[in-house]
Amino acid sequence: MRKSSLLFITVFILGLAGKAQTAEDSVKAVINKMFTAMKQCDSAMLSDCFASSGILQSVQVKDGRESILNETVSDFAGFISKQQKNDLDEQITFDIIRIDDNLAIAWAPYKFYYKGKFSHCGVDSYQLVRLNGLWKIQYLIDTRHKSRCD
Numbered sequence: 001m002r003k004s005s006l007l008f009i010t011v012f013i014l015g016l017a018g019k020a021q022t023a024e025d026s027v028k029a030v031i032n033k034m035f036t037a038m039k040q041c042d043s044a045m046l047s048d049c050f051a052s053s054g055i056l057q058s059v060q061v062k063d064g065r066e067s068i069l070n071e072t073v074s075d076f077a078g079f080i081s082k083q084q085k086n087d088l089d090e091q092i093t094f095d096i097i098r099i100d101d102n103l104a105i106a107w108a109p110y111k112f113y114y115k116g117k118f119s120h121c122g123v124d125s126y127q128l129v130r131l132n133g134l135w136k137i138q139y140l141i142d143t144r145h146k147s148r149c150d
Helices: 003-018 023-040 043-048 073-081
Strands: 050-062 065-071 088-092 096-100 103-114 117-131 134-143
Touching: 023 043, 023 088, 023 096, 023 103, 023 117, 023 134, 043 050, 043 073, 050 073, 065 073
Parallel strands: 050 134
Antiparallel strands: 050 065, 088 103, 096 103, 103 117, 117 134
């Protein structure tokens, strides 16, 4: 084998290794898939992002009182399926991601737009589990604000 061929093969293999998805990338991917499902109003894709025992909650303040709003994944998916494509646009920034074996957390500030207009902002806090080699959202809790969004 010529040196140039060997060099090409080595560079090609190293290039492939450099593009391998990290565990952090795969955690981000499932969260981003959830937002793609929301934009596309695809309830099946959205449900696939969650573990079968997934939990959704929001910390809310109503009439000056704090409370927790609970929602099932199936109710959330049902709501998503009734929207128009591209009406739901949640824009996040991944701030913190931590992983230990089959458990991950992600902290992501967001801004939410409905039909192109700003609705609210806050932080999403995710607990993910790796089941059969795939990351799934087990727990999602968020805050919601109309101000303090910068």
